[in-house]
Amino acid sequence: MKKDDVPQDLSSLGKITKEVCYATDSNGKYVTELSSGWDVKITALDTAWGDIEKRIAAAKQQVIDGKASPLLFFIEYRLMDIAILAGYTGFWKWQIKRHLNPNVFKSLSDKKLQKYAEAFNIKVEDLKTMTVHED
Incomplete structure (x- = not known):
């Protein structure tokens, strides 16, 4: 998944904590990105x-x-x-x-x-x- 596509759906824990996800940046390299959650x-x-x-x-x-x-x-x-x-x-x-x-x-x-x-x-x-x- 691309860095801009990391889900940011607000959950009940979204204000308390964030989760680290791996995504690719514009150069195709893996980077970490914070996510506040996703629907599933x-x-x-x-x-x-x-x-x-x-x-x-x-x-x-x-x-x-x-x-x-x-x-x-x-x-x-x-x-x-x-x-x-x-x-x-x-x-x-x-x-x-x-x-x-x-x-x-x-x-x-x-x-x-x-x-x-x-x-x-x-x-x-x-x-x-x-x-x-x-x-």
Whole structure:
């Protein structure tokens, strides 16, 4: 593709970041050019974020229904899984799975809750109430 043909379709990430693409200049040599995105990529990203938002909403509903602890919500919200959370907290994966039970979660010590809060970059009270503060 020629340098002038590099797509510049504005996406939701276009104001935050740009992608490096390779194109040919007027002399036919390869050069790098910044692109703010293109339609196909925008559609794929929007679909992926839509799926993530559905998973977060489903996790929140499970917590509200008493089927899971707030850990599930924050795991989804922070785009983590149990293995990643285990790495951040030092808990075993089986312990985290157990802590996903709302009754077990309610009995966790402040020290354990603090580890989870630090992993999610929130306060313990926000962990308990599923409160998200956007910065």
